[in-house]
Amino acid sequence: MAIELELKLMVQSEYxxxxxDFLDEICTLSNTDGQSRQPTLAxxxxxxDTEDASLMKAGMALRIRSVNSERYIQTVKTRGSSRxxxxxxxxWEWFLTKDQxxxxxxxxxxxxxxxxxxxxxxxxxxxxxxxxxxxVWNIVTQETKMEVVCDRGLVTSPYGKDAICELELxxxxxxxxxxxxxxxxIAEHVPVQVSVVSKAQKGTRLKYGKIKFPKKxxxxxxxxxxxxxxxxxxxxxxxxxxxxxxxxxMQPVRHSMSQLTLCLPSxxxxxxxxxxxxxxxxxxxxxxxxxxxxxSMTSVGTVMLRVGKWLNRQAF
Numbered sequence: 001m002a003i004e005l006e007l008k009l010m011v012q013s014e015y016x017x018x019x020x021d022f023l024d025e026i027c028t029l030s031n032t033d034g035q036s037r038q039p040t041l042a043x044x045x046x047x048x049d050t051e052d053a054s055l056m057k058a059g060m061a062l063r064i065r066s067v068n069s070e071r072y073i074q075t076v077k078t079r080g081s082s083r084x085x086x087x088x089x090x091x092w093e094w095f096l097t098k099d100q101x102x103x104x105x106x107x108x109x110x111x112x113x114x115x116x117x118x119x120x121x122x123x124x125x126x127x128x129x130x131x132x133x134x135x136v137w138n139i140v141t142q143e144t145k146m147e148v149v150c151d152r153g154l155v156t157s158p159y160g161k162d163a164i165c166e167l168e169l170x171x172x173x174x175x176x177x178x179x180x181x182x183x184x185x186i187a188e189h190v191p192v193q194v195s196v197v198s199k200a201q202k203g204t205r206l207k208y209g210k211i212k213f214p215k216k217x218x219x220x221x222x223x224x225x226x227x228x229x230x231x232x233x234x235x236x237x238x239x240x241x242x243x244x245x246x247x248x249x250m251q252p253v254r255h256s257m258s259q260l261t262l263c264l265p266s267x268x269x270x271x272x273x274x275x276x277x278x279x280x281x282x283x284x285x286x287x288x289x290x291x292x293x294x295x296s297m298t299s300v301g302t303v304m305l306r307v308g309k310w311l312n313r314q315a316f
Contacts, residue, residue, distance in 0.1 A: 004077070006179075019150060092108060193238055224315065230256050272307070278297065
């Protein structure tokens with residue numbers, strides 16, 4: 001088993017080439033050993049569950065991945081722990097000889113209690129799939145080795161489709177703060193925003209049509225827990241605004257930012273207040289242009305990343 005720790009950045013399609021060019025330039029100009037552009041991959045992931053979503057409810061994802069239509073990999077991911085804007089989860093992988101699940105391999109996985117009797121095994125169906133192109137860069141900074149990928153494609157299911165357009169920074173070794181530092185370097189040049197919505201969540205969202213929010217902490221006197229909560233609410237509403245193409249969600253976006261401001265040290269609170277002033281100015285523009293205008297702002301991503309870095313440093 002491996003623990004996968006990654007930072008995901010959403011990026012609108014019109015800025016994807018700028019992100020790719022920026023990463024290419026970093027590798028071209030670098031003399032650092034191990035820093036390089038890797039071959040582009042064509043990936044297909046088929047996700048399986050029961051009709052009543054037994055695996056999803058138990059916090060597990062099961063998929064088969066096809067790489068360039070040549071190799072097949074079976075993967076199990078568990079929900080893992082919350083990392084405040086990052087994704088941390090258990091992951092098991094096995095190479096397969098064909099495009100067919102091998103459930104005997106799951107004996108290596110500590111299955112959640114509701115799934116341990118394997119009664120669900122004969123009821124599995126393919127519930128959604130993802131097809132996307134993946135560009136890959138190996139990046140080495142002073143204390144961190146990471147894999148940075150740029151994914152573009154679609155999530156499809158019987159219930160509809162959703163776009164995949166994102167960057168992922170996965171920690172390979174070293175200091176996880178390096179993920180935030182490098183992401184900030186990207187965000188200062190290309191408009192990106194932090195995302196907490198995985199491809200698997202995009203697939204299940206197509207069926208259930210629900211936006212998943214974090215649970216509000218029971219201990220509301222703990223400012224760090226409240227800050228983490230309002231930070232993730234902010235990220236969820238921001239992504240939902242683009243998924244639903246609904247400018248009206250700017251109101252809860254700004255509300256979550258204002259609540260977060262109350263829980264932050266003065267320097268970060270000031271950055272958030274300045275960003276809110278920028279957002280308020282955007283609201284006087286033509287409503288039909290609002291989402292495009294917001295997506296072009298590098299300040300959104302940089303503030304999200306600075307707050308996320310601080311929160312993770314306090315919590316872990």
